[in-house]
Amino acid sequence: MLEESKVAFFLAKRSIVRGNKGTLSLTILIIGMVFVNLIFLPSIITGVAVLFNQQSIDYSYGNLVIEPKKNQVYITRASELQRKLERIPGITGVSPRYLTSATVAYKGNVVNPVLYAINPRDEQGVLKIGTKVSSGSYLADGDTGQIVLGFRLAGNEDEKLDVVPSLGGVQVGRVVDVTFNNGVTRQYRVKGIVTSNSFSVDSNAFITKEEYEEVFGLEDLANQVLVRTIETGKENEMRNTLLSYGVQEKIWTWQEKSANFLNQIIGSFNIINFIGTAVSLVIAIVVIFIVIFINTVYRRKQIGILKAIGIDRSIIIKSYLFQALFIFAIGTLVGGVFLLLILQLLAANPIVFPGGPVAPVVDVVLIARSTMSLFLVSLIAGYVPAWITTREDILSAIRG
Amino acid sequence: MIIGRDLTRVYGMGAVKVRALDGVSVRIQKGEFVGIMGPSGSGKSTLLHMFGLLDRPTSGTILIDGVDVGSLDERSRTQFRLRRLGYVFQDYALVPELTAKENVYLPSMARGMTPRECTLACSEILTLVGLGNRIHHLPGEMSGGEQQRVAIARALVNRPTLLLADEPCANLDSQNSRIILDLFQRLNRDLHQTIVMVSHEEWHKKYFDRIISMKDGVIEKEERRSEDGEIAPTS
Numbered sequence: 221m222l223e224e225s226k227v228a229f230f231l232a233k234r235s236i237v238r239g240n241k242g243t244l245s246l247t248i249l250i251i252g253m254v255f256v257n258l259i260f261l262p263s264i265i266t267g268v269a270v271l272f273n274q275q276s277i278d279y280s281y282g283n284l285v286i287e288p289k290k291n292q293v294y295i296t297r298a299s300e301l302q303r304k305l306e307r308i309p310g311i312t313g314v315s316p317r318y319l320t321s322a323t324v325a326y327k328g329n330v331v332n333p334v335l336y337a338i339n340p341r342d343e344q345g346v347l348k349i350g351t352k353v354s355s356g357s358y359l360a361d362g363d364t365g366q367i368v369l370g371f372r373l374a375g376n377e378d379e380k381l382d383v384v385p386s387l388g389g390v391q392v393g394r395v396v397d398v399t400f401n402n403g404v405t406r407q408y409r410v411k412g413i414v415t416s417n418s419f420s421v422d423s424n425a426f427i428t429k430e431e432y433e434e435v436f437g438l439e440d441l442a443n444q445v446l447v448r449t450i451e452t453g454k455e456n457e458m459r460n461t462l463l464s465y466g467v468q469e470k471i472w473t474w475q476e477k478s479a480n481f482l483n484q485i486i487g488s489f490n491i492i493n494f495i496g497t498a499v500s501l502v503i504a505i506v507v508i509f510i511v512i513f514i515n516t517v518y519r520r521k522q523i524g525i526l527k528a529i530g531i532d533r534s535i536i537i538k539s540y541l542f543q544a545l546f547i548f549a550i551g552t553l554v555g556g557v558f559l560l561l562i563l564q565l566l567a568a569n570p571i572v573f574p575g576g577p578v579a580p581v582v583d584v585v586l587i588a589r590s591t592m593s594l595f596l597v598s599l600i601a602g603y604v605p606a607w608i609t610t611r612e613d614i615l616s617a618i619r620g
Numbered sequence: 621m622i623i624g625r626d627l628t629r630v631y632g633m634g635a636v637k638v639r640a641l642d643g644v645s646v647r648i649q650k651g652e653f654v655g656i657m658g659p660s661g662s663g664k665s666t667l668l669h670m671f672g673l674l675d676r677p678t679s680g681t682i683l684i685d686g687v688d689v690g691s692l693d694e695r696s697r698t699q700f701r702l703r704r705l706g707y708v709f710q711d712y713a714l715v716p717e718l719t720a721k722e723n724v725y726l727p728s729m730a731r732g733m734t735p736r737e738c739t740l741a742c743s744e745i746l747t748l749v750g751l752g753n754r755i756h757h758l759p760g761e762m763s764g765g766e767q768q769r770v771a772i773a774r775a776l777v778n779r780p781t782l783l784l785a786d787e788p789c790a791n792l793d794s795q796n797s798r799i800i801l802d803l804f805q806r807l808n809r810d811l812h813q814t815i816v817m818v819s820h821e822e823w824h825k826k827y828f829d830r831i832i833s834m835k836d837g838v839i840e841k842e843e844r845r846s847e848d849g850e851i852a853p854t855s
């Protein structure tokens with residue numbers, strides 16, 4: 221077996237070194253590009269998933285979301301729950317909040333965003349919305365009569381620039397009318413506009429919890445309590461910890477809250493990725509197959525001669541397999557170099573998605589999976605044509 | 621040492637059948653230099669293919685050194701060709717990407733010899749065929765005669781029981797043909813190498829110990845060359 225492999229390697233090496241360099245280089249280049257394609261799109265998809273995941277944590281949910289018990293609209297004694305949560309090790313921020321629908325009107329533009337009522341200081345301990353003020357300033361504890369708008373909600377004077385219904389370009393300092401779902405209408409001065417790249421933030425509005433409770437006549441309640449933990453990825457353990465501390469409300473992880481949205485996006489991307497991967501592998505198998513097949517057919521007579529002088533068919537097949545594997549190995553290396561260059565280029569000029577700049581995520585599993593699939597494809601594409609051509613009887617092959 | 625009994629080879633299917641060999645029996649002794657001659661279509665190459673295990677007879681048996689080669693499976697036949705037979709083709713049939721040395725090296729390597737043994741055997745045999753100084757040249761850089769000598773060296777490197785040559789001078793001019801035939805004669809005389817060679821050139825006869833003339837798939841006559849070069853029919 222080893223002897224056979226040595227002879228096969230000897231033949232393959234000489235064929236590569238002294239064969240047609242142009243064809244070989246082109247084939248290697250194609251395999252390199254296939255390798256790039258196998259890695260690049262999934263890395264972008266993973267990058268998008270990472271971006272959306274981080275956005276879910278930073279701008280929508282924190283790590284855990286506590287909601288009212290079944291059949292209840294509010295979490296009662298919210299401040300007591302907040303103090304209890306803040307004492308639990310591993311929790312760095314707790315933000316009780318209300319969310320409701322409201323109608324916001326400005327100069328004839330009427331929009332129905334989600335209105336978040338927050339304690340600004342608590343909210344900043346959990347979410348990063350307060351750091352994304354693009355104009356004016358963020359809410360402060362105790363603010364009344366003031367509102368912060370997402371930049372998509374604020375909109376543009378030229379409505380063609382808007383992607384969602386907007387207030388037509390309202391600016392900081394202007395006054396908007398807000399009608400709550402209890403029928404109360406109040407005027408609010410726009411204190412700030414936030415541009416977070418998170419759709420749920422940029423399309424909605426924020427007032428203080430104090431203001432909201434005053435409008436609705438509520439006290440120490442909340443629709444949601446957001447919780448920030450030190451470590452991301454251990455949400456299930458933290459949920460158990462919260463339960464052990466006697467939290468009786470529903471506890472969701474950020475993954476559960478954002479699952480539908482993310483799954484839809486990732487699901488769609490995965491279909492595209494699957495098609496891209498399949499097409500890439502088909503290209504790889506066809507290219508290597510054609511190269512090896514043409515090579516073997518062109519050397520049909522030589523294969524017959526080799527068999528005639530006593531070189532076993534399996535040695536000849538192996539020699540073509542080695543050539544296919546060489547193309548795979550160098551193609552993968554070339555692809556790896558291209559990939560590094562592309563990643564560097566993207567680091568300098570990131571692809572900007574609606575959620576923000578996406579960094580491609582190239583992990584070991586992705587590289588291993590792509591390399592392995594290309595390896596298997598190369599084996600098949602090298603073996604089959606060699607097997608077909610060497611099946612011919614010696615005299616027919618020699619006579620051509 | 622080579623015995624062919626009642627060898628027939630029928631080509632074609634259905635109604636049109638060609639009997640390339642039609643009951644040929646032949647015996648070749650160790651150390652003989654036998655020429656198989658005859659016009660095109662006489663069956664001489666077919667007979668050589670049978671001895672070279674490149675084809676199987678439709679009926680009849682072939683014994684080489686007592687081995688009934690018809691009973692061997694494909695893998696055993698390949699091994700038999702590698703270890704016991706050497707084959708020289710009309711058109712040299714060298715691997716173009718291998719140098720002269722590498723072409724010769726290949727069968728010994730396939731036989732499992734160590735690199736040192738292979739190199740030694742190659743150098744010896746290439747020197748023997750007069751190409752000691754051309755071992756690193758690719759086939760494309762050599763003349764037809766030189767390429768054929770490399771092919772002979774390749775056929776001889778595993779010290780075969782039987783060297784088979786299928787019109788080895790067909791593509792060579794008379795000068796190079798003479799070099800090849802002289803080489804065969806020397807190998808036969810000095811190494812007692814058994815050689816069976818197909819030819820259709822009358823002047824080649826003087827090199828053979830025995831001439832088997834074929835026509836229409838049968839042996840038409842057999843002649844033997846005496847010590848003084850006279851060629852006479854065998855009794």
